[in-house]
Amino acid sequence: MKKSRVQPPADWHAAFDGSCSPNPGKCRIAGILRHAASGKTVEWARHAGEGDSSDAEYQALIALLQTLALHCQPGQSARIQGDSQVVIQDVLGTAPRPAAVLSHYRAEAQAILARFPDWHLHWVPRHRNQEADQLLRQPA
Template identity: 45%
Template sequence: MPEFEELLIAAYKSEMVLSRRLQKKLGLSPCDALVQVLQHAAGTHTLDELLRQRRQLKQDAVTRRDTHRREKAQAYAAKKLLAQPDAAAWQAWFDGSTHPNPGRMGVGGILKSPDGAVVRISRAAGQGNSSKGEYLALIAVLQEAVRLQPKKLQIYGDSQVVINDVMQQGGKTASGLESHRAQARQLMAQLNLLSLTWVPRHKNAEADALSQQAIKLPA
């Protein structure tokens, strides 16, 4: 007969409920009541076979959980390392403005090389809403980066919607931006080490000013 502790570990919550009912109804001990419930659950198999099967299931679940945690920790560490300021990396910022919303769009961007060279982007981008404007700003920066081919590029923007969407975070995609997402990801695939990080608006002031300025430019 298996130890009562082993039975408790193997039993599901619903089986524990049934065993307590059986214990009260028939006046059985907790162990005997649980044995009867588990024997019924085993069906054509023996109780020992059921316990072995459930031990294996629990071990598999623990292994999967540990693997998932390890992979998640590794991915987080890699992302954190990539996002850290690097004196040898190019830095870039993007921002899109719309006035009104939807309305005229302007895109702004800055790319700075490790040796101090600066590329600024400021141009009108037609008509659309704020999310489209942000995406077009990111695409403009990525196009310039593809031309320059930096060994490492760290891009910053204040649009959580666009950053989550292009990085495919959160399990959902932004509706109506499919073509912009595809274009941005195609450009990203042509670059080497690339990170994309959200920053609050006050840390994106220069790109914002360039995008605001661009709204006034001819389309």
């Protein structure tokens, strides 16, 4: 029997995704933010310069956090998901070896997260991050 992982309740649910084509190459990022009580949804997808997949994923997370900062009221909580273990472990400080090349992204993401009193960042497999992935793959 599988154990169920219960997610903490949150005012905002958010997901991000980033990709490059080729890798390294042109980056594209996407995010979706949904208010649990009202259903208000903010979603976006856009190009994000050149880089590799870690650049794209980190840029997507940072853009999502910036969007969340615009909409989240004081005292509200956020549950944030993404399918990049590298980025999520790096931000949370659980990576076996933090990548020095990502340190500027890590610092920016952590600084934005510090503004929120109650947040939960977690990894999900790609198939459970479909909304953000579908936004990412829409034609520009």
